[in-house]
């Protein structure tokens with residue numbers, strides 16, 4: 707697969723998002739493991755997870771454990787795969803998502819994530835979402851300590867504005883590696899942050915790149931231009947959406963979610979799909 711920079715390393719241009727395998731509507735463990743294996747077999751080397759990707763109270767880290775297990779049972783070189791996790795969100799078990807950006811929480815959460823992932827140091831640790839109750843610089847300060855203590859190898863942020871990207875990068879002394887924000891054909895309001903990341907050479911990881919778990923299947927019916935370009939190439943509209951995102955800048959690494967092998971196998975092919983300038987202009991309009 708085409709490779710893109712994630713800080714000092716390069717990863718496959720299409721990653722795998724783990725959330726659909728652990729929240730409401732998740733499949734059984736065997737199908738999830740088959741999905742992770744299909745992604746890795748197809749050349750995915752970046753898997754995105756979070757301690758908050760679970761459904762019920764008392765199962766924090768469900769997705770981290772699932773991915774760690776799938777990596778252990780995979781026949782390939784697991785050392786070549788980066789599992790990127792996050793801290794700062796919590797799920798009390800009633801379907802809601804709450805926040806905790808307290809540095810003490812983030813430091814403890816990262817250590818617990820490393821243990822669940824079975825690694826000495828987490829390849830990429832991302833602060834999941836700004837907590838209005840905690841100054842942003844204080845939350846990001848926890849990432850500095852985690853880097854300096856060797857608990858994490860690289861630091862990223864998520865759901866950040868342009869100002870927060872700059873603030874985080876300053877607090878981190880220029881060591882900010884990635885920004886994970888929502889971006890899809892239906893949700894384009896983070897294009898400003900994407901452009902900012904491109905100017906700084908920071909990886910930009912679009913989340914819900916197909917419009918989210920419940921909307922991904924309707925991408926073609928909701929976005930005619932994507933359906934038309936897909937038909938012309940004989941591919942899925944989802945593949946076209948990912949190829950369009952990849953075309954926006956070479957720092958973009960989409961992380962489409964999947965809970966079925968066929969979904970991620972199709973998505974990965976977007977890394978090799980070439981769209982013409984005319985097609986890209988239609989998709990961007």
Ligand SMILES: NC(=O)c1ccc[n+]([C@@H]2O[C@H](COP(=O)([O-])OP(=O)(O)OC[C@H]3O[C@@H](n4cnc5c(N)ncnc54)[C@H](OP(=O)(O)O)[C@@H]3O)[C@@H](O)[C@H]2O)c1
Nearest residue numbers: 723724725913914915916917918922962963965966969972
């Ligand atoms: N940082 C944040 O705040 C945040 C928020 C949300 C998500 N995320 C991350 O971003 C990842 C992706 O977002 P998401 O999972 O919410 O939404 P998404 O990637 O937009 O959509 C996921 C759904 O798309 C379907 N799909 C995937 N590839 C497909 C294809 N080629 N053709 C047809 N359908 C396809 C999958 O269906 P099947 O389930 O049937 O395979 C899956 O359930 C998450 O998994 C998570 O890692 C981060």
